[in-house]
Amino acid sequence: MSYKTIDNKYQVLKVLTGGMGIVYLCLDKEQDDFPVALKTIKPEFLANPDARNKFLREANIWIQLGLHPNIVHAYKVEYFPEKHETYIVTEFIQTPQGLTDASLRSWIITGRNNLERVLNFSIQIIHGMKYATAQIPDLVHRDLKPENILIGPDEIAKVTDFGIASSLYGSVPVEGKLSLGYINDKTHNVIGTLWYMSPEQLKAQSLDCRSDIYAFGLILYEMLSGKPAIIGQNDQQIILSHLNGDALRKSSANIDDKNLTELIMKCVQPEARERYKDWGDLENSFNAVYKTILGKSPPEDEYPIDVSLYGIYQKGYSYLALGVSYLDTGDYGKAESFAQKALELAQKIDTPRLEAAAVSTLGMISSQIGVYETAINNFEYSIKINIKLFDYASQAMNLGNMGGVYQKHGEIGKARDYFQKSLELARSEGLLGVQAAQLGNMGISFAEQGDFQKAIDYYNQAIVILINRNNEVSLSTNYSNLANIYLLIGDLSSSEKNNLKALELAIKNGVMPQQCIILNNLANVAIAKGELPQALKILTDAVSISNEIGDNSGLCTSLASLAKISGMRHDYKEAIENYEQALSIANELNNLYWIAAIQLGIGNLQIECGNLSDAIPAFEKCINTSHQINDRHTEASAFGNLGKVYAALFDYAKAIPCLEKSIEIAQEIGADDIQGRAAWTIGVYYELIGKNDEAIRFMQYAVQVFRKYNNPEYEQAALHLRDVRNGEGFIE
Incomplete structure (x- = not known):
């Protein structure tokens, strides 16, 4: 039965699941239907950073292990950018005829294991683990069991599953959870399958290879006897069986060959110091037993060393896949490390395509x-x-990426030029994914210049393509951006609806930085609705995520939003502190767009505090910064607010030029809301000096804008305008 195709390349034949992992048995359509297995993390665990990090750590272990006949070979790690999915691509071990699967468990259940076969399987397991611990010092499998040893029709035993930990399930996981790991972080977690866990594993103590040797002894006993060495009616009985040394007593009573009995007993000693010190030590003893029983030497541990250019090439792309995957999780340090490794390999073997991809990732x-x-x-x-x-x-x-950099730096004109170049090239080459990305970027650029209708049009074009391509991560981004536009034009219902769509997709796909952005957007919606406790709760979650993944960009945004809430609660000291922290991060990142936005926020806060003289320098700094980066929307807002401050100080000689400049810029970018506020202030000024005709003209325009955007000042402004008109003899 065929399930699906992954990336239009791998035809799925069968799906296996366990714990947090999922394995697709596939045919590689680009390699003449070559059978492979694709291993990844279950979608429901993508939002769990621990689960994702453990999977990526496993992927790195597979790549480091390289090629050995007694370890399931990982060909490469692949990253599919449209869905932000990472897969470990390994060899596909065929099921021998008459067995339910290729695991050693199936060989044991069917009773196929004669003595020579058991000895051959055992020495192969030893060879695989000896090689693995030589390649990665301090490696501890932690879940060595018959299910994790695969044997095909060629009767070559291969150790598998070096990775997905099940520690998230509790202190003592149950059988069947994929639960392996690379131990060098002294976390002391209890991880493994209960029937094969060493006493020190059960006690959550530090582990080394002797813990796996204990599990090997239990497996060898089971292959010889056909029965498990450890039994129990419940978890507690099984644990006590390990701690009491039951495997030791069973080995001495149930294994006929004295030499094998002694070897197993040394493997399963309750105290690690009493076991073989490492896999090489065990190999030496096992070779002697093998020769004594069978009268011939055991197979040599011979394996090829892959120094081919193709092998290095695949390793380079695997490093690159890991780098981009870590970029998704917000771990920029690991992302850079793996991208740099990919670049070094690309330059070593002179592979321009890999070099370009690595440099682009950097x-x-x-x-x-x-x-x-x-x-x-x-x-x-x-x-x-x-x-x-x-x-x-x-x-x-990469043209689009260039535009993205200029946009983050606030150079909207340059950004749009690069987005347009990228879009034209994508259309000429029929690259729908790239088209969607650049349509979204064009939407961002128009939004930042206040042309909201164009922004909505571009976002909707991108969304149509992304829905058709089922690209959920990019779809989340575009829903989020569309939600921001609706917030700016006062459509809070549409803003919240699109943000929730975006958040659902971001959580489903485990994109942590995107979750921070959307939470900030939802907080802004809650602020606009006057739901401050809800906004505060949302922002607390956003700050927590930003701190967890080291996302300074998200943290800066969250702090600025928290400052708004503090100001609305009249806790001006806390508000200023939050703005100052946000401004410090923005300066550190040299993001002039954010700097201008925060300066605008500080100025507005000073107005709320009644510190009008302190608001003036904040708005002046904002004007200079926003003008420098051609952020016309922020510049118009700052001029308008500065004009209001001067008007409040009755300095109309300075107020009117600022307000007129605000209207001029707002007209250029189509920002009616800014024009309306500035026009109202000018109207009030004309009323004060007795020029009511001019006052009515400006106030009437402002009231129309307030009504259009459902501004809370609309009713009061409309009443005031009526009074002015009545004073001039107009009949309402």
């Missing part, structure tokens, strides 16, 4: 952490290679 990391000049240099370098290779898809993406 550019994305630099952009994310605010090192914009480095990001631009990386993308430019990558684009030069793309052009030489006629790699139009990568070229289009």
